[in-house]
Amino acid sequence: DAGVIQSPRHEVTEMGQEVTLRCKPISGHDYLFWYRQTMMRGLELLIYFNNNVPIDDSGMPEDRFSAKMPNASFSTLKIQPSEPRDSAVYFCASSRQGGTEAFFGQGTRLTVV
Amino acid sequence: AQSVTQLGSHVSVSEGALVLLRCNYSSSVPPYLFWYVQYPNQGLQLLLKYTTGATLVKGINGFEAEFKKSETSFHLTKPSAHMSDAAEYFCAVSRGFAAGANNLFFGTGTRLTVIP
Numbered sequence: 001d002a003g004v005i006q007s008p009r010h011e012v013t014e015m016g017q018e019v020t021l022r023c024k025p026i027s028g029h030d031y032l033f034w035y036r037q038t039m040m041r042g043l044e045l046l047i048y049f050n051n052n053v054p055i056d057d058s059g060m061p062e063d064r065f066s067a068k069m070p071n072a073s074f075s076t077l078k079i080q081p082s083e084p085r086d087s088a089v090y091f092c093a094s095s096r097q098g099g100t101e102a103f104f105g106q107g108t109r110l111t112v113v
Numbered sequence: 114a115q116s117v118t119q120l121g122s123h124v125s126v127s128e129g130a131l132v133l134l135r136c137n138y139s140s141s142v143p144p145y146l147f148w149y150v151q152y153p154n155q156g157l158q159l160l161l162k163y164t165t166g167a168t169l170v171k172g173i174n175g176f177e178a179e180f181k182k183s184e185t186s187f188h189l190t191k192p193s194a195h196m197s198d199a200a201e202y203f204c205a206v207s208r209g210f211a212a213g214a215n216n217l218f219f220g221t222g223t224r225l226t227v228i229p
């Protein structure tokens with residue numbers, strides 16, 4: 001298995017622009033998570049899905065952030081409009097029902113200038 | 114509620130010396146506990162995990178950790194550090210059986226430096 005695949009690996013955008021991060025979870029996994037990693041706040045869970053349904057989005061910082069999972073093999077995290085304080089590494093992870101390990105992608109490093 | 118405290122944001126050891134990274138947790142239910150490692154510009158990779166059963170768990174690359182309920186600790190150790198161990202290490206807790214690996218709460222991480 002190719003693991004969790006995220007794209008792009010790096011994104012540089014101007015403040016105010018829309019940014020879309022993409023994730024393909026491991027096939028057969030029922031859960032998908034979006035995390036954000038910053039120096040100041042460490043790793044934060046933003047939102048997670050179970051069987052494509054958002055379960056807990058309490059970690060989404062603002063309405064500018066939205067996440068979707070249209071099918072079992074694809075999810076997006078969108079920021080509109082982006083701001084410099086959104087600069088971070090965004091990780092996607094997946095796990096299976098009853099599993100005891102979450103598998104992480106390599107992350108998307110977002111820089112908003 | 115679940116939370117994790119990692120003592121020491123930076124730890125330096127000499128090559129061949131003992132590695133000890135500290136993690137204390139708080140959980141309202143019997144927890145699942147994890148250690149993840151992150152190499153530069155990489156995602157997180159699971160080192161080891163405790164779910165149930167034996168409290169001393171062994172992971173990859175010679176690491177092990179012991180779940181001590183009375184101390185609410187899950188410290189990570191390795192008898193002899195190798196240069197390739199230099200990375201950032203994260204302790205994490207989940208809500209035990211009901212949550213599995215879901216909704217992990219991470220510590221702030223400990224950056225391990227290995228001195229030749």
